[in-house]
Amino acid sequence: MTRLAVLDAGTYYHHRTIYEPRYHDFFDEIIYTRDLPEVDLSAFDTLLVSCRTDPSVLRPRREQIADFLASGKTVVAMGSTGHPDWLPDVKWTDTPTNFWWWKEGGEIGLKIAAPDHPLFTHLTLADVTWHYHGYFQVPDGAQSLVDVGEFGSIFYEDTVSTPGRLLITSLDPMYHHGSFFMPATTRFLDGFLPYLKGIGAGLAKRTSVP
């Protein structure tokens, strides 16, 4: 099974997401972000960079993360982490966030871009739909998983920019799950963490707590 390490930036919402029983057992290692320089990442297959981790802490670790990717490993970078500052080939466009589309009319405009991707045995469009803070231009040869209108992607997989695999998203599920807000973000984590661990969708559903 995939050995999954997760970054904890010390926030209350990371605490709820990472340490409370609902998801705790998915993580083989919890790394406080400021301890990252002392951690040997070679023991892990996947590094999950939690949403809203401060880019000022990640920027000096760019080389360590590049080395991890160079060894064929996976980096998952969630939203509001300043991706372009510390990852290669990330092209980001910041947009004002529409928190209110669901109440005040209009559509958020998200669509699944790769329905056959294994991620979508774990997640539906509704599970990735709350709001987004901007979008990415997907590098040539990489695969968008969730598009926003005709603008770009809010979630893509890149196996071409490095010898490893990048999963890049603008979604910030830990912040909202950890704030007891927005049920879609909890459903997202219910599906996404088993996917990262390589656990089948059926098991994921059975282990979900209502």
Place this chain on the structure above:
Amino acid sequence: MASCLFLQPIKGAGNDLPDVGDYVPDIDVVGHYDLETADLSRYPALCLPAHLDQRFFGSLTSKIEQFLNGGGTLVFNGHVAWPMLPEFQPFVPLNRFSLEDLQIHRLTDHPVFEGVATEELTYRRGVAGFYARGFNPPPEGAVNLHGVGPDRLPCDWVYERPSGGRIFMHAGNDLWMYVGSSDTTARIAPQLCAWASGKGPQQ
């Protein structure tokens, strides 16, 4: 001397947090991890964002207690998760989130909330639940300011420490997120700064 020192939030890309300095003059701002070396004796009040590295802040307990013992005011927003100060206890979430459960009730009048309608704390653009979804249990002797839900669980409180200083607690998003709003919640940030700095009404 500036009225309050605001700690910058942990934050990545995205512009979903307002800049309080655009609305409240006379504040200073310090980078998140620069708090470790900041000279707090220059400020009457320190205001913490909900996007706080609580593990980092919890490593500064003796510095913060020194600031409080000297008469400082500490404003905390968010949910308590890590050990930080002896007056703090872990956040207790509501176990239901119905409209009734999310109603905000005023328990004690306070200068920070003078003229602020609780209805406008409960609802933001017609949606309930932004203000508080639980509470950080107050220490004995704290004055509860707002309660959430039918049990009026103390989501806001103020505590005068016997050994000096004050703690102003809000178990939710930054109180200054309302700066620039078109309703009475816009009063909170300037009134908070006036009270915390000791320059405005105190009771």
